[in-house]
Amino acid sequence: MPKSKKRAKAAPASKAAAAQTGLSRRSVLGGGAIGSALVLGGGFWGISSFRTYAAEHDLSRVGDGTLAVVQIHDPQCPTCTALQKQTRRALRALDGCGLTYLVADIKTPEGAAFARRFNAPHVTLLLFDGQGGLHRRVQGLQQAAALEEVFSAHKAALT
Known part of the structure; x- marks a missing residue:
């Protein structure tokens, strides 16, 4: 029984924290898309950088x-x-x-x-x-x- 009370107390606290920071599940997931785009963009930069390196050393x-x-x-x-x-x-x-x-x-x-x-x-x-x-x-x-x-x-x- 004490575990469920702790969980019950933790849920409102995290909702309150999310409300204060302006973070919601939707904004975090949207941020994940932006993060993925940045990682993929970095990957393209890495590929381009490698091609430049390979061309310079050919x-x-x-x-x-x-x-x-x-x-x-x-x-x-x-x-x-x-x-x-x-x-x-x-x-x-x-x-x-x-x-x-x-x-x-x-x-x-x-x-x-x-x-x-x-x-x-x-x-x-x-x-x-x-x-x-x-x-x-x-x-x-x-x-x-x-x-x-x-x-x-x-x-x-x-x-």
Whole structure:
């Protein structure tokens, strides 16, 4: 019998709490739909993010007819990460300049082999023509403004 009294007392208290907070069963269920949409939206973002990551790491794209900038990159190196940010900033500023940005992650077998093939240490950008010929290398951390000039000159020389 004491259990039913506790339940009886608990029910009005939760209804009172719901009334004070403005929550009802219907609003909670509606919120669940919004939460589901957010989770699904996050899933789509995750898929899109993965596709971008995979495309950036697809080194077979070098020589596919478009000019390419390949960063020799160690993801655990802060200088590499800083160079990556500056490179992306420079490419965004040039807005659709026709350069493909790729990443040779030296922690992967493909990325390490690519770096060895071109004898390039990490914190290096390699600039390729559309047929995959190496035209220029930029070593060390560079600011976005300087990279914009390098990328513009590379494109102008090859188009």
